[in-house]
Amino acid sequence: MSKSLKNLTSILILLFLAPIIIATIQTPLLTGQTEQEEKKKEDIPVVYAAQLDKQPVVQEIIEPKKAFVYFTHSQEAFQPILAAKGEKIAIYHPISNITTFQEQINLQFAFQQLEATFLENYNKKEMDDYNSIRPLVQNAIGQNKYDIILDIHRDSAKANVTTLKSGEESYAKFIFVIGREHPNYRWNEQLAQNLSNQLNKLVPGISRGILPKEGKGVDGVYNQDLSPNLLNVELGGIDNNEQEINRSIAILAKALSNMLNEDLPS
Numbered sequence: 001m002s003k004s005l006k007n008l009t010s011i012l013i014l015l016f017l018a019p020i021i022i023a024t025i026q027t028p029l030l031t032g033q034t035e036q037e038e039k040k041k042e043d044i045p046v047v048y049a050a051q052l053d054k055q056p057v058v059q060e061i062i063e064p065k066k067a068f069v070y071f072t073h074s075q076e077a078f079q080p081i082l083a084a085k086g087e088k089i090a091i092y093h094p095i096s097n098i099t100t101f102q103e104q105i106n107l108q109f110a111f112q113q114l115e116a117t118f119l120e121n122y123n124k125k126e127m128d129d130y131n132s133i134r135p136l137v138q139n140a141i142g143q144n145k146y147d148i149i150l151d152i153h154r155d156s157a158k159a160n161v162t163t164l165k166s167g168e169e170s171y172a173k174f175i176f177v178i179g180r181e182h183p184n185y186r187w188n189e190q191l192a193q194n195l196s197n198q199l200n201k202l203v204p205g206i207s208r209g210i211l212p213k214e215g216k217g218v219d220g221v222y223n224q225d226l227s228p229n230l231l232n233v234e235l236g237g238i239d240n241n242e243q244e245i246n247r248s249i250a251i252l253a254k255a256l257s258n259m260l261n262e263d264l265p266s
Helices: 003-043 079-084 098-111 130-143 185-202 242-260
Strands: 065-070 114-118 148-153 163-166 169-172 174-179 207-213 230-235
Touching: 065 098, 065 130, 065 242, 079 242, 098 114, 098 148, 098 242, 114 242, 130 148, 169 242, 174 185, 185 207, 185 230, 185 242, 230 242
Parallel strands: 065 114, 065 148, 148 230, 174 207
Antiparallel strands: 163 169, 174 230
């Protein structure tokens, strides 16, 4: 074979093998980059999206967890909601107040397979403190067994404390008030911590945690001595709007479902 023919053959072989050699060299580098990108994605907290644009399709509840919900301070209101309705700006209102979210709570809880029962048929104007509402709550939870009991309030703090911006959405933050002036408060406190953790798993920062109360000038019990499953929940503050509260209610329902079913097989 002539020298020129050998050279031509060598060039052709090199051209044929070049893409394979290049691919072999580059593949480990690309794989390493992909692994790094995947690791970065894992480090980013996953935010649970509250689906509120469409009405949730509620399926039949077969074996639901049961929640009892009431509002001790039933006239606590939200200023942006009153403003949107042309009402006088205030932090208390006899009609447009925290109790108007009962329907949304019921809907979102049912969507998460939670059966909500509300304290009904009482004079909210005359029973707006812990002592007045106590016998009604005691009677209600004495007649039925509930997995969770929620006394839902509106915090008096401003927007910079009670509002969370996460991604493209904003949420009303939660905080759990725990009265430490009864012997078994640690049960309530642990339950509140568990729920706070579940909330922050779904939307990091949506729960402000636990606020313990005891000593002079506070109630110190908040009727939590009636049940280890009773929590005092502050939902948002005076500056939160309807959309923020609705989103947070959806997150609360999901967090409760996760917490109450976490010991069940998946």
